[in-house]
Amino acid sequence: MTTFIFDVLKDLQNSNTNFSNITFILPSKRAGLFLKHQLSQLTKQTIFAPSIISIETFVEELSELRKIGNTELLFEFYNTYNQITKESEKDTFDVFSKWAQILLQDFNEIDRYLIPQNNIFNYLSAIKEIEYNHWSLEEDQSDLIKKYLAFWNKLGSYYSHFTESLLRKKRGYQGLIYREAVENLESYIQNNTGKKHIFLGFNALNTAEETIFQELLQNDLAKIYWDIDHVFFNNPKHDAALFTRQHRANWLYFKKHPFNWITNNYSKEKNISVFGIPKNIGQAKYIGSLLNILKDKNPALKNTAVVLGDENLLIPTLNSLPNDIEALNITMGFPLKSIPLASLFELLFHVHKTYSKSFYHRDVVNIVSHQFISVLFNDNASKIIETIDDNNLVYLTVERLKGIAPNASEIIDLLFSNWDCVDKVLENCLQLILYIKAYLDSNKASNLLSLEYLFRFNELFNELVRLNSEYNHIKDNASLYGIYKELLTSETLDFQGEPLQGLQVMGMLESRVLDFETVIISGVNEGILPAGKSNNSFIPFDVKVENKLPTYKEKDAVYTYHFYRLLQRAKNIYILYNTEADVLTGGEKSRFITQLELDQTHQIKHTIITPYVPVVNSHLNIVEKNNDLIQILKTVAEKGFSPSSLTNYIRNPIDFYYQKVLKIREFDEVEETVAANTLGTVVHNTLEDFYKPFKGSILSIDSIQNLKGKIPETVMHHFTNVYKEGDVKTGKNLIIFEIAKRYVSNFLDLEIQDLKAGNQIKIIAIESNNMAQIDIAELDFPVKLTGTVDRVDERNGVTRIIDYKTGKVEQTDVEVVNWKEITSDYKKYSKSFQVLSYAYMMQLLGSIKLPVEAGIISFKNLNGGFLKFAKKDKTGSHAKKDTLITQETLDNFSTELKQLIIEICNKEIPFTEKEV
Template sequence: MISFISRVVDDIFSKQKCYDNLIFVLPSQRSCVFLKEEIIKKLPSSSFLPKIISIENYIQEIGDISLIDNTQLLFEFYSIYKQNLPKENIEPFDAFSQWATIALHDFNEIDSYLVNSEDFFTNLRDVKKLEEWFQDKKPSQLAINYLQFFEYLHILYKGLNKKLKNNKFGYQGLVYKEAKNNLELYIHNNIDKHIVFVGFNALNKAEEYIIQELLNNNIASVYWDANETIFNKFNEAGVFLRKYKSEWVYYQENPFLWIENQEISNQNINLIGAPKNITQIKYAGELISKLENFSKTALVLADENLLTLALNSLPNNVKNINITMGYSLKDIPIANLLDAIFKLHLNQQKFNKGIERIFYYKDVLNILNDPFLNKLYNETLQKISTKIKSENSIFLGLETIKKCLSPNEAKELSLLFSLFEFSTDMNAIITQCCSLLNELKEFVVGVEKEYLYRFYTIFQQLETLNTTYNHITDLKTLTLFYNQLLQNEKLSFQGEPLQGLQLMGMLETRALDFETVIITSVNEGILPAGKSDFSFIPFDIKKHFGLPTYQEKDSIFSYHFQRLLMRAKNIYLIYNTENDGYGSGEKSRFLTQLEINNPSITKSIISPKVQHIEVPLIQIEKTEEVLQKLKEVFIKGISPSALATYIYNPVSFYEQKVLEIYEDDEVEETIAANTMGSVIHDVLEEMYTPYLDKFLKKENIAKMQKKCNDLLTKYFRKHYLKGNIKTGKNKLIFEVSKNLINRFLKQEMQLLNENKQLKIIALEEKLNTEIIVEGINFPVNLRGIVDRIDELDGVIRIVDYKTGKVEANQLKLSDFSIICEDYKYTKAMQVLLYSYLYTSKMNKQISPLQSGVISFKNLNSGFIKINFSDKFRGTDYEVTEERIQDFIVEIRKLISEILDPAIPFIENKNLPF
């Protein structure tokens, strides 16, 4: 393969005898490097190297004006904005910046395409008037403000242009316009030079004018990179080149260099569909691993956001790699820490907690859990975190945090605690962030020092800008510009640009050729990028004044895509087969065009090989230490809920009872279901306690109903530490709890209205008894707390409150043998065990006796009793002595299994939830 750049160098050297007067102008810095290498190969050893420059730098030379930084440009624009608008119309900087970036983008296009600003803004204003004006009614104030905005836009444009030119700075469009105005002087001073433009395609109006003038003065040559296919009138890739060839006066008498007519024979083109980004990149890594030589191989990321993923997926045989894209600073861990610091203070303002100097707990935990800080302070931060969770504080101050530590520990964390104290002066905050980064550098080594230095320069830049312009007046604006600078800042990779695999973005491929090309994310919306509304200028105005629209941008992408494939032998085009939820993201139309023009293309759909790995169930043998711990647990007392945990999953039982591992405390911002259950239990206990051993009366229930609100407030404060129950979801949960209790009390009242006798025997009764289990050489203590024991019309009832939903079928039990096998029946096991404990305490047979559940999420079912009937829809509710003894036989079997040394704890693979 003879590359395009190689052919250009050969042609120029055959026509030019003197090389030191040559100036090569290329689309990018990357192509400049490749051209330089090609020239060094072919240049006589005694010659000087010609000048090689990118178009961006070349235009700045012609215009004798420097390119301004985007953030500084925004600050300059705000200064102009404040000078030219009435004081009452001036917006704060953060609001201004939201639309100013769009306006600056439009200004850039207006100047790049040499549009007459007077005509343009007059037309734009008139079009907007036509859009907003209604003949039968007066325009609204909103419409007037909207039209006034476009009136001001021209004033701002002129003011900004004037100030920038006076300071010898300009945004890209202004640089182009100045270069056009300065061109005559440039030509006069460089008449002995020969400028060679290499590998261009879509030129803006200023570039067209400059290149044509240089051509017409016979001091330039232009080498276009195209073939016959691109010049086909139906091919959108050739829109610009066909226009230049037919319209430029120079080409009426001079040849067009070049339209290549040599076709690459036996091109190996592969279209590969892969689900999701990770599969695309992993497959690209597999392709690269099969190659032996990477010197003429390019991995092109159409979506440059996949750079990190690509770097982590390269095979081991890639020893040298050249990366044209920078690594974004926002992907570096220290960025998360700074983001968490800003969010801490912004949310303090959002929740109006600045005067109290307290912070939202999630923001505090984000800082305490930051991996960078945890590396510095070991376990100290997790100690604070655990304490915060246990106290359930939604908002907390710095003093509260310090109390979690000893004085010495707090002293060691002085750097961390300084993050919680921000000044109201923005320059002081910037200085504080610089100081933080400066102190952190003592704790890092290697590349991390480079990270910190780059963040340090961002804050230095912010400090310089704010000292000059003084536009950053609040934390929100500071955060906005910090994030803007962060997105633009990238860490450049160092390496030998001409060796090894080339990892590139699409635009970096301009004028370059490779034998093997792998392109990822060849999908609509990425390649081509699709429509973008980042402009105030309507489509028809753009068309009228010759400004680029999405149609021209699609043509540009089409050209880059086709040109890259033009000389390649092995081509792998990978696209994402998974469309997004809105119907976009399908395979790029560029691939469909390729399929039509190349019937021999290889097409395939790939997917990751998912290996079925049989994960063995967790199995824990019962060692002497485990058996000893179990013995202690069963002598102390085992509860029905613990037995239910074993039935659910023996491994969970082992973790809780043997290892004593429980779930971590978490801050309850929203009241949890178990907290709500505890509150309802406590409220009902206090309500009914005055009436123990008494028959309830209607007036007793009425009295309880009046106390409901106060008691709920009391017990929510007890169980929901420092939580707010007056607003949001918690207020709703409070009201739901009140509604449930009131509905329950109404049911109690209904019983009394039916002249039933209801007597409260016990509340939250603690019961326990010892049983002997065959084969176990120590007594087993069964214990439990019964929510309520009452007597209704002579029937003793064991009642368990459940705030969750319980159905009657969960308490229908005719065969006791299944009670220890199926978790569904653990509620029945629980209340039957309470019945056994109660009868053991009373030391006599109690008849009639019923046992069951009151489910607060199924109150319509009332008291749901254990039903022993084996008939369909049959009922048999009496808990007899015989049934209790049959039940205890199964409980003994269950306990025997738990304590059997030969039976390990085996994970339940069919967990019910």
């Protein structure tokens, strides 16, 4: 295929142009590399290479100004702002930077389009005065209105002072450079009468560019080549040729000279396929699939480009490329904000955004476990994390961290101390980079990429140091973080590649002037291609139209041109768009696709791609029992089955397998809010402390009454033991602490009420640990039952086995109708199973004499009193209940219990997961 660049060079060669004396001016630097390559293929003899520069470089040379970066421009502008604005009306640098960037963009546009500055600023000020008079009928203006109108009145002063300051330093932003270039144009023409300029591949031009181009053309110092197809040019409604039609109609030069070129490439046969794909990741994955198919016919993927409409697709696209691509060139830079090191500084700025002497445990864990920091801590990182979990530390001080890891004091200071001053923050960040570099240097060969990351961040922080020392505008961490984010967004890590070979991955703007045989364009959605309406400007739409400044309509036309120019010479075109609604984009395909389908120049194949979703048949886990597993179960049986482990098996056998066989326990993490089990433990332990001294004694009203004064101290003591260093003095935890005290107090009130009613209560045992052996003839190994009973007492001569529950329990939860169901229905009978297990154990041990009562005291249902286990003869409210546990009761229970244990230990019955 022939390219636009090659056609231009061929035309110049045919007109006997001496390439060595030419200055080629292109829209981008990248196009210059392709031009130089194609020139080498065209010429047969050795020549001096022509000068090949971008329009930005040419205009900068013409203006004799040096371009200033966007961030430094903001600092320069703040100097102007400080000098013009009254001290009482000044914004902080952080607030200023939010609106100043928009104003700087407006200054840039005004200058690029050579708008008389005073005219537009006076016009804007007058508009705001009219608006005020329209919506405010008050004679006296408020301070807010006065400041508002004063701001608009000062725009001209801001501009004049700012640009004069920059010009004195021979520096400028893009628009100012363009304006100065036009000012110097006459002098340049006089001093370069023998120089020939070739402009090629331009489309939308600002007023300054139009002036420069036309003056050079009129003085016979230049030649210009457009790249537009007649299909677009001859259609007055097609935006792809909006600007070239205007140039052809408005430039005096084209009244007498030919318009080069209107080509005829778009109408040639093309294979155009449009794919609607759900989500951005889906597009990235499909790009990989397309390239795999294309590689079969074109293994080197020569003349193939992947153009990303949405540049956020770069990383997922790179991860989706086939592994065996021979050559790859990525024109787009890898954004620094996507580099792993960026997350570290994000964490540090987040932690230190406000000064604090203590740090939230999750922030500490995130920092010390970060991939670039954990290596500096060695084993101290895991030690810190374990100490946080073990001691339930919600907040930590620097001193506590040093106490945990004294060997890492220096790095702890660097990460957590002295972040209250901007200079110290920057010093800490640079010092941290040096620490990481020293570690990475120890194994340089395998850490080259990480060292490259580190180098770019070192440059970034050094730039922040330079800006702050030169301008001294950053006064706090919030301002520093804002500027850091600004720099981070604009900085990239450039890839190394071969731009003239293999697959090319680029953004839409990088495709200017370049032609490819096969093109894959992704992200062709409304709001992306084209970008659509955006009003990031202080200048209203109608004022822009009046002054011939570009609006969103012109910006959309720019992208229309780039899109269709990519299609002009391409033969195979694959257009991808997202079919799903994503945050701010509506999942609507771009108007470009609709336009392609409607113009009927080419047959468009439109396909909706749905990702292959394998059918995953969900199945319940089944664990077969082998000899090793049986051996483990024998060990468990010998140590003793607890009622809770057996009810766990009833609920779901696979959970029993995980916990008792594999010994897997839940991950312990910091308990910021007191958990239900912690509350239960505290209440249990408090009652144990209170009642253990009464073991073997008959309770009296006075003895219980005396306990009430000890509640706050005892509850706090047990919270400290269980909740470790967690805070129970504020927030939800304070409420839970008060609930614990209330539970204990209410229980004691219930006890006093029972005693006042004339009942006699004698404490037999508190927190009684029991272990009893069960005789099971079917098993040839010992089986034990173990468990701790919260309380055993004797009330009016009847022995009671009591289990405390801080949760809600109703009487129906401790009633049994059918014995067979007690080992199968967890939800209905787990509480009954538990209290009967305690009674059965104690009966085997001879600790009790039948009949007895067993049941639950629920702290959330204290009005229910002692909820006794009951055997009902049938369901319904009139069923007969037997609340005394007799030998017959325990015989029936033991039969079911033994069958359950036999099932657990039966090699032929696997652990089968239940649907919970």
